[in-house]
Amino acid sequence: MGATRDLGAARPWQRLTDPSDASLQWWWRRVVRAASEAPLPNLAFIENDAEQLAELEANLEHVSALLAEEGIEVPLLETLLADAFTVPEARVVGSGEVTLLPLHPPYGLRLARGTDIEALYSRLGRAVRGWMLEAERGGGVLIGFCLCPSLETWARISGWVGRGAPRDESRHAGRAGRAGVLFHLPRVMGLCAA
Numbered sequence: 001m002g003a004t005r006d007l008g009a010a011r012p013w014q015r016l017t018d019p020s021d022a023s024l025q026w027w028w029r030r031v032v033r034a035a036s037e038a039p040l041p042n043l044a045f046i047e048n049d050a051e052q053l054a055e056l057e058a059n060l061e062h063v064s065a066l067l068a069e070e071g072i073e074v075p076l077l078e079t080l081l082a083d084a085f086t087v088p089e090a091r092v093v094g095s096g097e098v099t100l101l102p103l104h105p106p107y108g109l110r111l112a113r114g115t116d117i118e119a120l121y122s123r124l125g126r127a128v129r130g131w132m133l134e135a136e137r138g139g140g141v142l143i144g145f146c147l148c149p150s151l152e153t154w155a156r157i158s159g160w161v162g163r164g165a166p167r168d169e170s171r172h173a174g175r176a177g178r179a180g181v182l183f184h185l186p187r188v189m190g191l192c193a194a
Contacts, residue, residue: 028066035072042076048083 045060047053057079064074
């Protein structure tokens with residue numbers, strides 16, 4: 001369950017500064033503009049595969065350098081080798097700062113014969129609720145967001161969180177965020193999807 005599986009398909013990182021690719025240039029300028037308008041949040045990425053995690057870390061290092069070149073303050077980017085269904089021991093969680101915690105379940109893809117994807121969404125929603133409660137106990141604010149390829153998937157996952165009505169926001173909430181809000185990644189900031 002890792003963020004890099006989508007990244008591996010799109011792999012925009014090494015081509016972001018390629019002047020021959022106009023579509024990626026346009027996408028990157030949008031990311032930079034959004035990051036200039038509001039501070040980027042701290043990010044904690046969870047991946048349960050060490051090889052995928054190393055690939056993700058390389059991608060994050062590259063995109064951090066690109067952001068720094070644009071004069072944008074790079075947030076704390078933390079990677080955790082862990083099961084996404086456990087409460088992470090992340091430095092950015094409970095730190096008093098707003099944290100975005102990316103989740104990447106296999107949206108409708110067949111994991112194995114007989115896999116119940118609905119049960120997976122339910123389990124994921126319960127895990128997110130646990131993270132939120134843990135962050136509140138630590139005095140921090142945890143805002144989770146999902147790498148959702150569709151609003152239908154987003155609605156399924158957020159429905160199991162059970163903390164009121166999660167909102168689909170066009171931008172992250174910054175320091176004014178509150179616990180219990182989920183965000184749909186493509187409308188937050190395009191750092192993990194081309």
